[in-house]
Amino acid sequence: MCDTIVMVTAENEMGLDPGKARGSNMCRSLSKYAPVFLVLALSGLIFLIRNIHTLERLNCQTVSTFYNLQNSLHSAFTPEGPSSLYRNQTYCAHLGQEPSPDELLEEHYLLDSISWPEPPARPISLSRTSDPAHSLFAILPAEGGKEWRVGDQLEALVQIHDFQGRPKHHGGDFLLARLHSPELGAGVAGQVLDHRNGFYSALFPLLWEGTSRVEVTLVHPSEAVAVLRRLREERPDRVFFKSLFRSGFLSETTVCNLCLPAGQQPLCNYTDQRTGEPWYCYKPKLLGCNTRINHFKGGYQKHLLTNKEALLFQSGVNIKVAIHASGSNSITVLPEEKELKEFNLHSPKNVGPYLAVDSTHNIMLQYRCHGPPIRFSTVASSEMRYVANELDGLSGGPDTVVVLSVWAHFSTFPVEVYIRRLRHIRRAVLRLLDRAPGTKVVVRSANLQALDPEVSLYNSDWFSLQLDGVLRAMFKGLDVLLVDAWEMTAAHHLPHALHPSPTIVKNMIDTMLTHICSQKKKS
Structure with a gap:
């Protein structure tokens, strides 16, 4: 640098800038101390050479601390991490390997499944955003004005207003809803449906009896969700990472992330070779990527929001704040009603016929005793009516279930009588399944019963066991479900009875319904 000034001074003596002449005089003064600077530099170099092995023996933590101190001093004059002004809109467009057509189709499906309504694009003003304090929800009455019962569905209607009390006319708010009973310690989450007009429905299954309360919470207003969406897409660097690079006594620290803007400085690519998962770090200035x-x-990253955007994220104002009910927020749930409503056909007890209808679920149940x-x-x-003739009179189909129970009244007859009766029934079942393959046929086996000396002569379990063996063999290989009442009564702790207890009957029905419902799903 002094050579340059000397040249300028020489030109000044030929009539150039007098200010530069003063620089020449300063350089001459500094040149007097040149030998001193040279001695200090040589001393430092000798010290470094003599102690280089000591430095290399320092553990990684000590060296890293030393050079991190260097970096801290440097970062005091440079921004921490990626530039806060940078908006990460393009360099994360493609993360890793290009997806296959199937993967791309799946990706589109998954993204569509989590799509979220966007609020109208307009300048943000807090007064026009969703305010939980002005919003309300109401529990809608039960269908038909009836009482709430276990198994019903409860609906609460939510209307969102802004800070000036005006109704909102678009959706996109993030709401949570729950129904709970503090007394029972029970709770269930509600399904929130966005009608995209400022109204939301919260749906709850009623699973227990007693008093329960509805809670609706505004987690984020729609305008805040739009800000979160922007941050997710434009600022994936808002949490940033670093790596330490070291070779011998020299180390450097650089910023790393899934994606980094390549235009700012060279990158080290650490993308996994097997999975294609991307990872990048800024290349150190002095060291290689392999260090x-x-x-x-x-x-x-701090200061990600504008002042107006920050108003959308205020604790106690619009972050997870309860929305109050316009009326009562509690309901009383009664026990479940029967599945079916029985019609009084004035039939003789035990004989029937019987008829019951569930109009809500479009189910009709008919019972008829078999022939003599x-x-x-x-x-x-x-x-x-003979069972075979009744079966021939059925249209059948996927919505038809036939349950057969034929055994106890045949125990006093030769087995051949039972075989002949079952043979006619089996042929009718085959005809039914042939013309209506979707029909479900259930056959109930014999069960154990209470015995005394007299009953043993008519209804001994041995007789029942014989008939049960014929029944199983007769329907083996057919597309029917066997409800094993014999095993259920043999394994249960309750006493044996010709007509099993309601608990065992329920087990039989549950087995039957499990088969029917699973078949319905498959079809």
């Missing part, structure tokens, strides 16, 4: 020794969190021999009380001749 990276660790990875750690660098920190969080019947040990019931008096039966009208017109009601004596």
